[in-house]
Amino acid sequence: MARELIRVGAGYAPRWCENADFWRWEKVKNVRDEPWRPILKDGDKPIYIRIADAITDDILAGRLAVGERLPPLRDLAGLLSLNYATISKAYNEAQRRGLIYSRVGQGSFVCRPGGISRRGASADRAVDMTMNLPPESGNPLLRERMEAGLRALGPDLQPLMRYQGFGGSAEDKAAAVAWLQRRPLTIDVDRVLVCPGVQSALLAVLGSLARPGDVVVCEALTYPGLRAIAGQLGIRLIGLPLDQDGIDPDDLARLCAEHRPKALYCNPVLLNPAVVTLSEERRQRLVQVARRYSLPIIEDDAYGLLPTHRPTALAALAPELTYYLCGFSKSLGAGLRIAYLVLPSARLKSRLAVTLRATTVMASPVTAALASCWVQDGTADLAVSLTRKESQLRQALVNENLSGADYQTHPEAFHVWLRMPGPWSRVAFAARMRAQGINVVVSDAFAVNGKPPEAVRLCLGGPISRQDLAHALHLIADTLDQPGAASAGFF
Incomplete structure (x- = not known):
């Protein structure tokens, strides 16, 4: 992890062990008495690029040690007879490559060599922290179980290549009932539809409950997919304020009295993006409000199985009002486009079926059969357990690297809501990180x-690997510590 490596301190340098194929930290015997000066290679590259290349070369050669402080910008500009802006561009380029980091009032320091290849070239790989995917643990047992599930589909896939009965086969619905017992939810199989992902199910539910111009209430910070569907259907969304316990049922009651919404959509466990979980007390009160106004609840329980200690599902408290959605995107992976939709009553199936048939025809029988196999043989349980465990390890990196930042998260979540310190704006910060x-x-x-x-x-x-995540979080922390950079230009 980045900060652990930096704590090794000045006087250590990375050495590439060709035979063992890994980096090793070695003590540098002679720590320089004179300020570091880059050895610039001839060529057509701009001078600031050649300075950044020199930093790369000197880290690899051991002439610059991890944690070593580089000369201040003005000092190096004077030493090389260059202007301040050129040295600033060179340091920015080195920081972009992951070679150095800066601290306000302290200077620029050498990072670990995570961004350097064996040949000394900078790595241009971006760290994508935009898609909310479960961490890939790389566990060999999980991989073996997944492969076994694929083989278990049998040598003859022809039956699965045909049109199937709508809403999933009997086996797939039985798997859905078994899976939702983990939540725990006890449901009748005739209230379950197997859908090709949560998005299609959400489209069908919203389309059946609301018409263009109607109001649907949700959290003030909500799933972007809901916003997209509401835009397509012409539905007006009104957001409910959030605090540490989620939405306030009193706010919901006021909105119900004023706007007569057609439904409440909520993501009540580890809300994406704010990582808030609706408290048990508020769940009880929310259900009371929904019953008072006969308000349908759309419970998107994408993260419901991740916490070790899970609050009661709204579908268990008010089954007669709740459309319950549960997919595999946040447990097994986004590529398994299967979701289970539990309806308030079996008679609503025909209404939902019209929209689902028109938009998706059916869930893929091959994918549904694979999901059912993984549910029945325990592979899905193993995946959730590993996701939870890996998320805990990654949250430890968050705690270590962002200890001074203002953020909201959960020990078993795999996303973080990071609030900006002044004078950073969200747009300027995102641009700087990009x-x-x-x-x-x-x-x-x-x-x-x-x-x-x-x-x-x-x-x-x-x-993203844990090592790359640690490095990214380290750069994020360093950027937050540089308020002056919020208004600085980009070179």
């Missing part, structure tokens, strides 16, 4: 009404 090869999502993507808050969402999962 210049360093790190992509984050600004709050505009989630805000329903009013001015979006000065915040960004960081995603910790997907294919």
